[in-house]
Amino acid sequence: MLKILRFVFTVITFLIASYGLFTEDFTFGSFMIFFLALTMLVMGLEEFKKGHKGMGCLLIAVFLFSFFVSIKGFLLS
Template sequence: MLRILQFIFAVLGIAFAAYGLITGNFQFQNYMMLSLGLMFLVMSIQEFKEDRKAYGWLLLVTSLFTLFVTVQGFLLS
């Protein structure tokens, strides 16, 4: 189940990034950051389940930072 969620969030992030690069319209950049932050969160849960705590903590901090920046982006725009 976690692999499926990771794949969905990765595809969404790539789709939003490709749309922004192709059209030059970056209005969906916050959604791209949200999907990448959620992907990192799912990856950190996977790492904790596989007992690799160092990578789990690194991915958790990365996901929290990305989600914090995303929330600020939604509030300021």
């Protein structure tokens, strides 16, 4: 289940980033960061399941920071 979620969030992030890169329209940047944050959350949960607590904590911290940045981006847009 987590692999599927990671794949879906990664593809969505890649598509939004590619759209912004090719069209030079960065209005969806907050959505890209939001889906990137969800990818980091899923990866952190996978690392916790593997028993790698250090990497899991780091990925959860990256998730929290990215989530905060995306929310700020939604509010300021």
